[in-house]
Amino acid sequence: MGRAADQDQARGQGGAAVRRRHVFYIPGYDPIHPRRYRELYRSESAAQAGISGYEIAQRPKQTGGPYGWHVTAHVEGAAVEADVEVLVWSDIVRDSMAASIPATYLQLLRTAWIYISTGALFRLMRLRKGPVIAALYPVGMLLLQLLLALGVGALLGFAAGGLAEWGFVPFLGAKALSIVGLLLYLGTFCAVSLLLLRWFKARDGTFFAYYLMHDYAYSAAARGANPPELEARITAFRQLISSAMEENAVDEVLLVGHSSGAHVGVSVLADLLREGLPETRPALGFLSLGQVVPMVSFLPEADRLRGDLRYLSASADITWVDVSAPGDGCAFALCDPVAVSGVAPSGKRWPLVISAAFTQTLSPARWKELRWRFFRLHFQYLCAFDQPGDYDYFKITAGPMTLADRYAGRQPSKSRIEAARSGYTSVRAP
Template sequence: MSGQSQLLKERDAERQVRRRRVFYIPGYDPIHPRRYRELYRKEGAAQAKISGYQIDLKPKTTKGPYGWHVTSRQHGKETDTDVDVLVWSDIVRGSMSNTIPATYLQMLRTAWCYIGSGALWRLMRLRKGPVIAALYPVGALILQALLAVLLAWGVARAVALIPLPLMSLAGLVLGGGAGIALLRWFRVRDGKFFIYYLMHDYAYSAQFRGANPPELEVRMAEFTEQIAEALQSEVDEVLVVGHSSGAHVGVSVLADLIRSGRVSEDGPVLSFLSLGQVVPMVSFLPDAHRIRADLQFLSGRNELAWVDVSAPGDGCAFALCDPVGVSGVAPEGKHWPLVISAAFTQTLSPERWKELRWRFFRLHFQYLCAFDQPGDYDYFRITAGPRVLGDRYAGRAPSKSRITKTVSKFTSVAP
């Protein structure tokens, strides 16, 4: 471990967390944040029962965004935690309000961005799972269009065979209507297929070739202010958790926070936990200068501890890929993030793993859930227990299977 990390270890070892603030940054998710409260309540109770500690949820005690209060007793020590969800679901919903033709145009633009830049082929060299997840909506939308065309042709053909005047014209009108109706049927049922949802997700990152959309930059500045305010409060740790796309949002927010000089040595410990990250989907794009610069900056700082958790069993994440290393921006003296595996095949019983193995979207949220054979990763010990993140993983070796080799073609950190 580097000298900077050793300083963190010594500082963190002196502190017991009695009060904590947690800021949870969701991924690209249009759903109300109450979903995360209910998930925390249900899964926290399950993990506490399995692991033998106590955890209780109450309404939040702090001002600000949606959240909840947690009281937990672990290892004979009681900790109070206030959890805030840094909401950007309204931005997500706005980006998803496209018509069917607009979504197909979006598909073409996104495919061109990833294929034309060469990013897609390089991403496939990391992990095929998230790339397949990216290609799935493209293939599915094309298939839906083909089925709609076939239905339109069949209806038009059948109507044209009726020996009455203008039946050919009527067939074209009815066939076109049938094809459009089928596309609308697919769209309405996207809650089962996730085709439009995933298409909008990847398109959101690709629309500016990896640069952040203006509305997201504004919201990230608000997040930075909220975390800075917490760092001035009487708590022992401020923990930022970024899940999925929320991981790269968290990287930039924390980089901005540290650059602005608002992290005091005498203040709360600052920690960052990234879960199931998909950073390469953004950082590998041509104009992703902002996220690459932030990755480079954050990876060498001693103002925080950064632990990145993923699992090869999660087909929607770039599992065990060091986001700094694979993006080609590792600075001299880099020591973050510590990349470790949640090891689903070991931390979930064979029965539970069999139940979840093919539920890809559910597995992508497993980091926020209970493990029936827990290892050294426990979301509820980290977010509600008496130890700061850096202390909990001090001396922990990174996963032997982590990928650190530069794969991205684009490594510039300035336009």
């Protein structure tokens, strides 16, 4: 069965006209409260509606369950309602970021060793240099901070130690002066170096060095295997989506996974499909945005993720669209996450890999404004485009078409990368 037949089946389950939708959003590695995403959706949906000429409004969620909000929209000539819920794992992220300064530098050494010794770093570089540079950035920045702290500490330590030699303690003998000078040097060196390192860490909202280091270290800690707390959260997410699929109160259930949330979403949906879907059910869609799947799937113990990628890519019960853009230096842009991981089955259907084409969907002035704001560009998929193409996050989440219908007949990006690059292709049997 090909993609067209898959889309026909999806339409049969949910119907082409969506009046109600349930959206689940999995953020990337982010310690911030999910209200950040509520406010982002509110402001950016209003901006996109003004540009594209539709109506969209947001109000607080009235039901229980995960943190979320309710959306009412009049898009493409139809009234649509959507409940958007954030599948939170920010508490896990915060716990993983609680490492001390020395522990972070140990993480740096261990993470670098894992990616280098397994060959993953060099294989990743053959895909896209942008995300690899982003991965190397925290290593370079943390080492630079350490060198600066030690250098300034040493200079001021020598100055402090010299006070004794210059006669500021005239009543001491030569031997005592040497001891006092050494103590002053060591005390000043340690105090200044530590203070500077703490100063850098306190301003990591500017440098992002600790944040990114913890991000990559978390993925590499078990050499690609999911930590137990993340596995437990994946199970909880699957149960929430399973309940939504059984309610039959909506026309489509849509899972959105952004950045690291994309590979979490792959495992959630693979588990859901293995469990089995109800016979009568809404359409099921998966939208992966700015994915960094290879950072995990290329590691030796990522057989769980590789197996999930393989399984999900052949499923006729889902529509999976993967959106990225070469202008996003933090994502593996247009890299088919299944194919490049070396686990594409003979009956592969998904994902449909398309480009958000920032240089075309953002005006020259807007692109100039955002081009070097790398972290902001990584979130552009969730934001308004002032020259929108066929990718519109708010039409997808609050419009009247299923994900299958919206991209029916859409050809994948011609510049997508499908060559298998991973050195590890083992998969875990379900």
